[in-house]
Amino acid sequence: MHELRKDPLLNRWVAILDYSLKPEDYARKMTRRAEEKASCVFCAGREAETPPEIAAIRANGTEPNTPGWAARVIPNPKPILHIEGDLDRRGVGMYDRMNSVGANEILIETPEHGLRAEDMGSEQVKKVFSLYKERMADLEKDARMRYIFICKNSGRGAGAMYSHSHSEITATPVIPKLLKEELDSAKHYYAYKERCIFCDIMTEEQRAGARVIADSGHFIAFCPYAPKFPFDFWVMPKRHSCAFQDMSGDELDDLSVLMTSLLKKLRGVLDEPAFHYVVHTAPNRIPRRDHWHTLGDDFHWHIEVTPRLVRSSGFEWGSDFYVLTTTPEDAAKYLKEA
Amino acid sequence: MHELRKDPLLNRWVAILDYSLKPEDYARKMTRRAEEKASCVFCAGREAETPPEIAAIRANGTEPNTPGWAARVIPNPKPILHIEGDLDRRGVGMYDRMNSVGANEILIETPEHGLRAEDMGSEQVKKVFSLYKERMADLEKDARMRYIFICKNSGRGAGAMYSHSHSEITATPVIPKLLKEELDSAKHYYAYKERCIFCDIMTEEQRAGARVIADSGHFIAFCPYAPKFPFDFWVMPKRHSCAFQDMSGDELDDLSVLMTSLLKKLRGVLDEPAFHYVVHTAPNRIPRRDHWHTLGDDFHWHIEVTPRLVRSSGFEWGSDFYVLTTTPEDAAKYLKEA
Numbered sequence: 223m224h225e226l227r228k229d230p231l232l233n234r235w236v237a238i239l240d241y242s243l244k245p246e247d248y249a250r251k252m253t254r255r256a257e258e259k260a261s262c263v264f265c266a267g268r269e270a271e272t273p274p275e276i277a278a279i280r281a282n283g284t285e286p287n288t289p290g291w292a293a294r295v296i297p298n299p300k301p302i303l304h305i306e307g308d309l310d311r312r313g314v315g316m317y318d319r320m321n322s323v324g325a326n327e328i329l330i331e332t333p334e335h336g337l338r339a340e341d342m343g344s345e346q347v348k349k350v351f352s353l354y355k356e357r358m359a360d361l362e363k364d365a366r367m368r369y370i371f372i373c374k375n376s377g378r379g380a381g382a383m384y385s386h387s388h389s390e391i392t393a394t395p396v397i398p399k400l401l402k403e404e405l406d407s408a409k410h411y412y413a414y415k416e417r418c419i420f421c422d423i424m425t426e427e428q429r430a431g432a433r434v435i436a437d438s439g440h441f442i443a444f445c446p447y448a449p450k451f452p453f454d455f456w457v458m459p460k461r462h463s464c465a466f467q468d469m470s471g472d473e474l475d476d477l478s479v480l481m482t483s484l485l486k487k488l489r490g491v492l493d494e495p496a497f498h499y500v501v502h503t504a505p506n507r508i509p510r511r512d513h514w515h516t517l518g519d520d521f522h523w524h525i526e527v528t529p530r531l532v533r534s535s536g537f538e539w540g541s542d543f544y545v546l547t548t549t550p551e552d553a554a555k556y557l558k559e560a
Numbered sequence: 561m562h563e564l565r566k567d568p569l570l571n572r573w574v575a576i577l578d579y580s581l582k583p584e585d586y587a588r589k590m591t592r593r594a595e596e597k598a599s600c601v602f603c604a605g606r607e608a609e610t611p612p613e614i615a616a617i618r619a620n621g622t623e624p625n626t627p628g629w630a631a632r633v634i635p636n637p638k639p640i641l642h643i644e645g646d647l648d649r650r651g652v653g654m655y656d657r658m659n660s661v662g663a664n665e666i667l668i669e670t671p672e673h674g675l676r677a678e679d680m681g682s683e684q685v686k687k688v689f690s691l692y693k694e695r696m697a698d699l700e701k702d703a704r705m706r707y708i709f710i711c712k713n714s715g716r717g718a719g720a721m722y723s724h725s726h727s728e729i730t731a732t733p734v735i736p737k738l739l740k741e742e743l744d745s746a747k748h749y750y751a752y753k754e755r756c757i758f759c760d761i762m763t764e765e766q767r768a769g770a771r772v773i774a775d776s777g778h779f780i781a782f783c784p785y786a787p788k789f790p791f792d793f794w795v796m797p798k799r800h801s802c803a804f805q806d807m808s809g810d811e812l813d814d815l816s817v818l819m820t821s822l823l824k825k826l827r828g829v830l831d832e833p834a835f836h837y838v839v840h841t842a843p844n845r846i847p848r849r850d851h852w853h854t855l856g857d858d859f860h861w862h863i864e865v866t867p868r869l870v871r872s873s874g875f876e877w878g879s880d881f882y883v884l885t886t887t888p889e890d891a892a893k894y895l896k897e898a
Binding site: 236239379401403422447534539 | 761881887888
């Protein structure tokens with residue numbers, strides 16, 4: 223059984239898998255190529271070869287696990303978390319562990335192999351985002367789960383496991399460290415200023431102007447003042463809202479068009495880069511936890527997009543201090559003009 | 561002028577370089593190969609082509625910047641921090657910035673191109689560590705500097721900028737985020753337990769036994785309970801001490817032999833992996849800062865070694881949650897038996 227263990231210094235949970243790769247497996251892992259089309263079970267017509275679907279947007283009258291779908295969610299064939307069992311949190315000597323309970327799902331974004339997110343069209347992107355909302359709403363009913371983490375990896379350089387366009391949906395019994403930090407920091411700012419830090423950042427970005435890439439009406443896209451990587455950008459709803467799944471229909475339409483346009487710009491400027499994006503949203507609210515009682519006010523959901531352009535060294539990994547070889551002002555300018 | 565900017569959410573400083581690469585520069589950057597021997601100015605005989613040396617261990621009677629050295633420290637030809645000027649900390653709208661003041665040095669570990677750290681012999685490794693001590697002692701005299709960060713990258717996969725064996729020494733006007741977190745956490749543990757968390761970890765590891773790789777008398781090497789990457793290991797002095805530069809002569813001898821042996825094991829087990837190591841030591845103590853008044857008791861220096869075996873995706877980058885495909889117990893067993 224996989225387990226979760228806590229780093230006693232950094233208060234970070236990690237997942238330890240029970241199948242334990244041998245040293246020689248890593249050479250193979252690093253050189254393994256993304257699957258060729260012939261072997262891709264995510265393509266239309268091969269539904270029977272994947273684990274049974276959990277949710278899908280499909281043509282009227284088509285049966286689950288048959289063709290006719292536009293987007294489809296399946297359990298991850300190689301899960302790091304298991305949906306059954308209880309957490310069994312306990313100490314091991316001075317350390318802390320729990321069972322690796324949670325959900326790992328793959329959202330197949332299109333039946334068509336090789337179609338990139340920016341080429342799907344905004345109607346298809348809207349289906350993908352609608353499924354994010356649906357899965358979040360369903361998974362957060364599980365009281366063992368504290369967070370629903372959604373990300374998309376595109377390209378081997380971004381660590382994508384499959385070449386077929388997909389997103390990953392992960393429900394975890396802990397709030398992942400980076401999100402926890404962000405939530406705590408926003409809470410702290412709120413306690414001091416009585417204002418949402420993200421709303422303040424948006425106001426500041428609109429005032430400064432130099433880092434804004436696009437304003438779509440309901441959303442703003444900008445390069446953050448102190449990013450981690452060159453050409454990082456954030457997409458944020460203008461309306462204050464803590465949770466992705468509370469997005470209105472109008473906002474969803476707007477976001478689908480905007481993301482399509484932004485990913486096209488990214489490709490235009492950077493020669494089809496590998497990239498990932500991560501949805502930053504509030505922790506699960508059912509049951510709402512006291513610790514987060516002001517959450518609706520002090521957190522503001524958004525999406526962070528990162529093209530993978532640079533290789534990180536011991537300096538970045540060991541210090542969490544980053545060196546930006548392109549200023550966010552220049553990056554915004556390139557993306558805006560693309 | 562480069563500048564340092566603070567991420568208002570994660571309280572992380574990043575360096576923004578003023579030369580701002582263009583989008584097309586990144587494709588070139590990613591495919592650039594480590595220099596070939598012919599063009600390596602770090603080799604013996606090409607001293608005049610590097611910036612003038614700051615420190616060196618050299619044969620009696622040889623002049624600076626001529627052959628005859630065993631190990632040599634030079635300013636980084638492409639610094640991200642500059643030694644001149646004051647910090648000029650100030651706000652920009654709601655954000656915070658300061659000048660990019662600090663030191664960037666390269667320690668050339670051997671005159672011989674292509675000689676890896678594990679093949680230098682422990683006498684040579686000792687010279688490298690002695691120069692770390694010397695540079696730390698010198699750089700921490702600068703009251704603007706708060707931390708001396710030392711790391712080594714070996715191989716392109718670890719982000720090494722040069723193929724010639726080298727370490728990087730960086731003096732920063734802020735404590736890098738990851739170290740700050742570790743220091744804060746150790747301080748918090750000390751306040752609660754009145755014991756050093758690292759001493760407790762070492763006791764626990766000796767009791768459990770399964771993650772210990774080697775015990776050299778003065779040092780213990782072990783895989784941590786909840787590592788970030790497979791085959792990560794730590795090397796820790798048994799004597800409680802907060803600072804690398806306080807190492808005794810006996811400890812230095814012992815560490816040099818042990819590190820040589822551990823890096824040889826790593827290569828034996830993992831087929832010459834790219835790796836990095838980072839020295840985790842106390843912040844600068846001159847002037848000693850009140851905030852760290854118990855530092856001598858609550859922090860414990862050590863070295864963290866990480867082979868670069870896996871590619872990180874949006875999941876790890878976006879969550880700071882890691883998936884370990886080899887258990888630390890198995891990793892320790894492979895390394896111990898190598």
